[in-house]
Amino acid sequence: MTIQLYLCEDNAIFARDLIEKLPRMVDVRFCGHAECAEAALADPALDGADVLLLDLEMPGNGGLWCIEQLSLRESYPEILVLTTTSSEDVVFLAIQKGAAGYLLKGTALKKVYQGIVDVSEGGCVIDSQLAARFWNLFLSARGRSGPNYELNPEEIDLLNLMARGLSNPELGSAMGRKRTNIKKMLARIYRKMSVNSRVEAVRLAMQAGLVEL
Template sequence: MDPTPNAAAIPIRVFVVEDQTKILKNQLRLFEGHPDIDIVGTALSGEAALVEVERDQPDVLLLDLGLPRMSGIDVTREVKARFPKVEILIFTIFDEEDKVLEAVKAGASGYLLKGATVDKIVEAIKEVRAGGTVIQPNLARRLLRHFRVEPDTAPVPTEPLPVAPSAAESAPAGEEASAHEPLLKPLSDREREILQLIAKGVSNSEAARLLSLSKATIRTHLEHIYRKLEVTNRVEAVTEGIRKGLISV
């Protein structure tokens, strides 16, 4: 759903989870003087985070993966199960790509490398709060390889698949259902174009700039894509797009 006209004036409620006190203090110091961000709470462990998140109801959770006892991946899975509206942005280091992959599969909306500038962090927070995803291209490619259904495991039928009359009548010219798997509501050319950009790891802001559209329009198109593909996030949308033969990688 698009934000209300005065939504930009409302600070994004952010909760930070980091087990090292010194790093946590440095992170909090970064946000001083940024009126768009409201730090509503912090936690030094995953267990404490679950208790505090329920109380504070943040918009975005900045989460360190390397937590003691309860891992960041487990926290991600639990938070998304209990508080699905909370967006999760992972803080990671260079050698944690496998863990980041697991966190994204568990429901995280993206990740940032520790040491990122405050402007980059704030931009990422705004991106995931608006329904976007913050994933670097190298990890996006790994995600696609992980979720991709190879041709020999998903044979394409030689005969055209039947399309229900209602779907055929409502489909724009050239938008027939894919031979891989029929779509009840085919994606428009613009939706396929946006889905292809998503597969390349492009953010909402970048997609808006490339297509000369507003970010609100991109979000609306994404909502339509998710609904038509019966998914809830970008990773699932790209996976389904590949599986149904709607996009190429």
């Protein structure tokens, strides 16, 4: 199934590079492009997108405002932030407001593509350079308490790797498992922990002392 991708990016050269190169990778098609949040929100093409690839630093109200506005809608695409801002406070705000992932510009195109796939499938992607700082901030904001879970050692290993910001293929390589097996393991972890996302699974595991950074 082809992933419908909408790009909100004001840097014309960077945008053109993404629009030219990403579709060469299977299963990605650009359905629209805007240079500011206001234009993207007013574009009917955004309604047909599976994933919004969003810069934060743009003219007008910017990317965080865009995430906020989208979260008020009945339905909206998964949001993958691709920006230069590496502040853990900004990463925290973006995820808290509704982004499914956060990558830094300069990330290899292959990893950007994998991030698009992961968030389209309901995953959460945090740039590996930012992961430890993000999870520590996320945990301190929520408080450190929580029950233990009936997780086996392999599932705990997987959670620790997730906290480092690894994508599904990287998790598979590290665990010596196929990607389909990783997805099944994630589903099993989510059921055991009664959560629906990587963010919540890692947060609860950290609260329970199962994950250390």
